[in-house]
Amino acid sequence: MYELLDVQAIFTNMPKILSRLPVTLGVTFGAMLVSTAIGLTIALIKVYKVPVIRHMAGFYVSFIRGTPLLVQLYLVYYGVPRFFDYLYRAHGWFGQINFNLIPPVAFAVGAFAVNLGAYLSETIRSAIETVDRGQFEAGISIGLTRGQLMRKVILPQALLGILPNYGNTLISTVKDTSLIFMISVVDIMGQSQIIGARTLKFFEVYISVSIIYWLTCILLARILSELEKRARVYERKLVE
């Protein structure tokens, strides 16, 4: 008898794939954390129209949005060691760094952070710019400094505009991390390919890994919508 698939294999291989879930989540959250810092910095540079740096930021965002993530991943993985090697050989800067000691997962986090930072900067900038002008003026008029005004008044309000986009980005990132096996980081996708190659049950393991991605994304979406609800406490409720 010829079977479409070995249903049992879907589940027997799942624990082995799940053991790599921390890698997927680690890269996702690590990259989100660093990219939030990058995105916020660039958004503020654009909002305050900081001369010169502002144009460099524009160049960065344009480049990232115009090239594929996979290419960026390779550029970071192969380019960064070579760049530092050049700086050392040509100018003696930074000393000789042994990049073999740096785990590939660090490059993965780096590449994703740089990529997401560009997208988040646009999300954050547009959210800041939708905050009512009067909120800025009121803050200025009571003598808040720029930093205080941002922290206490503008960013908490911009958060409402940031969160939905931020959530979408987070969920996309979970799925996009399936690319990192290309630079030899074994995440759940990498593990699936390894098991698939060993057992020749490719179809089954890809079903397993799909289920894991799917459930992870559902869970994250739940958490995000809860966060969003909390961020909205001060808005008038439509239905009491």
Next chain:
Amino acid sequence: MIRLSALNKYFDQHHVLRDVSLEVEKGQVMAVLGPSGSGKSTLLRCVNFLEKPSSGRIEIGSLSVEVDKADNKAVMALRAATAMVFQQYNLFKNMTALQNVMVGLTTVKKMPTSEAKGKSLRLLEKVGLGDRMDYYPSRLSGGQQQRVSIARALALNPEVILFDEPTSSLDPELVGEVLAAIKQVAKEGNTMIIVTHELHFAREVADTVVFLDKGLIVEQGDARQIFHEPKEERTRRFLDRALRPFVYQI
């Protein structure tokens, strides 16, 4: 005491304020009147540098600022010496009524939280909103929001409070409560400059009046004199038209 000398403001080529000079004694209330587009709001917004004036001098108490040489420190000092009540209230939407009043005290004046809270609560009670301290602005009526914003302005003990058409965006039945709050603030000896279209109210609270038209001071002086016997023809026409009861012609 607040004194503006030869204040000018251009928006590109447009000359919005022309050599405006005026003086408000400590504890006095000045009303700024004039038709729409006469530069009243711009004048007020120049005092705390929400708009940067093009030239002139601003003196508040012992502070004296030459506007074209004003550095960041001078601007911050001007803002610390003034407080503003906006036409659109502009309460911080992410803060409760109490937090709105407190934030200037804890963040700008570095007052300890408990002390700031006590003071803010007293001010909210003064404007009749002690029981609304935990409400977010979205749950308050326009009149209530404007009263909170008056409390927020008072909290900073400014040398002068600037009112920018404080009742213009309110429903008619809410205007009274806000005017009552402003009148009380005036009675307590606060120095105030009020830009308003409520002429009856201005006549009641103002000690002095400035009449502005096309960025130029047409007339200024004692409120009683200007309301009863304006010297300038332009002022008389404005007051006549604005104070005259409505006549419907069909």
